[in-house]
Amino acid sequence: EVQLVESGGGLVQPGGSLRLSCSASGFTFRNYAIHWVRQAPGKGLEFVSCISSNGGSTFYADYVKGRFTISRDNSKNTLYLHMSSLRIEDTAMYYCVKDLEPAVFGVLDYWGQGTLVTVSS
Amino acid sequence: DIQMTQSPSSLSASVGDRVTITCRASQSIRSYLNWYQQKPGKAPKLLIYTASSLQSGVPPRFSGSGSGTDFTLTISSLQPEDFATYYCQQCHSTPGTFGQGTKVEMK
Numbered sequence: 183e184v185q186l187v188e189s190g191g192g193l194v195q196p197g198g199s200l201r202l203s204c205s206a207s208g209f210t211f212r213n214y215a216i217h218w219v220r221q222a223p224g225k226g227l228e229f230v231s232c233i234s235s236n237g238g239s240t241f242y243a244d245y246v247k248g249r250f251t252i253s254r255d256n257s258k259n260t261l262y263l264h265m266s267s268l269r270i271e272d273t274a275m276y277y278c279v280k281d282l283e284p285a286v287f288g289v290l291d292y293w294g295q296g297t298l299v300t301v302s303s
Numbered sequence: 304d305i306q307m308t309q310s311p312s313s314l315s316a317s318v319g320d321r322v323t324i325t326c327r328a329s330q331s332i333r334s335y336l337n338w339y340q341q342k343p344g345k346a347p348k349l350l351i352y353t354a355s356s357l358q359s360g361v362p363p364r365f366s367g368s369g370s371g372t373d374f375t376l377t378i379s380s381l382q383p384e385d386f387a388t389y390y391c392q393q394c395h396s397t398p399g400t401f402g403q404g405t406k407v408e409m410k
Contacts, residue, residue, distance in 0.1 A: 217399075227339075227347065227390055228400040241397045244304075277346055282358075288394025291338055291358065293346035 184208040184292045186278045191297030198268050202297055204261040204278030212256040213238070214285040218263050219273035230276070231263065235284065262273075268301045272276075275299075304392050305329050309402035315410040322378040326391035330407075331371045335395035338367055338376045342387045343380045350389075351376065381407070 190202040204216070219231040231242045231252040240252050251264040261278055275296040282291035306329035315358065327337040329353050334354040339356040349358045351367035355388060364379045378385055386409055 194337040226404045227341075227392070229400060232397065232399075241396050246357075282349070282352060284351075286401040287347065288335070288397070289352045289391075290339070290347075290392070291349045291352075293348075295346060 184245070184280070186280065186292060186294035188276065188278050188294045188297035189274065190275070192301045193300045193302060194268055195303050196268060196270055196301055197217065198301070199264070199266040200268065200299060202263040202265065202276055202278075203300070204263075204294060206259045206278075206280070209280065213258040214280050216254065216281075216288055217253065217279045217288075217290060218261075219277045219279055220272075220299075221277070222271075222274040225274075228263070248279045256295075265299070268299075270301050273299060273301045286290075304398055305332060305396060305400050307391055307402040309389075309391055312403065313406040313408060316381050317410045318381055318383055319403050320373060320381045320386075320405060322381050324376045324391075324407075326374045326376070326390075326402050328374075328393055328395075330374045331397035332356050332393045334370045336367075336369065336374045337392045337394060338365075339390045340385075340387045340393065343375055345358055347390065352367055362375050378407075380395065 185207045185226045187205045247268045253262045266299040277296045278294040281292040282289040308327045336350040336354045341347040355367045388406045
């Protein structure tokens with residue numbers, strides 16, 4: 183059974199930092215690109231970042247570029263999102279999401295349960 | 304970035320109704336369009352990928368069509384468990400942008 187379990191969310195002050203983790207199981211993690219997608223309270227879905235299967239390629243939405251860093255450790259089946267210079271508007275549920283198939287980028291077939299990040303003073 | 308626009312933003316329908324949601328891309332995305340369903344407090348669920356392919360385990364009352372810039376999600380006969388919010392998403396180019404969502408409510 184595919185499982186993606188996010189952790190690391192919490193309350194942080196504006197300007198602060200946080201590291202999210204996503205632990206994967208039930209599939210060959212090293213073969214899949216993985217994405218972070220967020221959802222602010224009561225709002226829609228928003229792409230944050232993604233990383234290729236071997237970690238060699240990364241992409242960021244403009245609103246997090248330069249502040250967030252995505253990485254992965256395929257030996258630990260774990261994805262990370264390092265978040266710094268956090269803003270109030272970064273408050274959201276952050277989902278870790280895998281692609282449907284290794285060769286099909288961007289079809290988001292399995293979502294974790296999410297971890298909530300709250301940026302507030 | 305490619306902009307995705309869904310319509311309507313919300314709709315009211317009854318069990319058994321045929322429901323249609325549309326999604327328009329700001330430029331051609333060929334058939335690189337996916338549909339997701341989200342229920343309150345839950346993560347989204349993939350329903351349809353590449354415009355018309357039904358994800359495994361999704362009931363056949365859900366169908367998708369379209370190509371280029373205009374796409375449609377149809378629920379042929381709305382069931383009680385289908386009241387939810389639906390999102391389209393393009394995966395033609397990164398970032399894979401989402402529509403703003405369509406909330407399907409009970410009439």
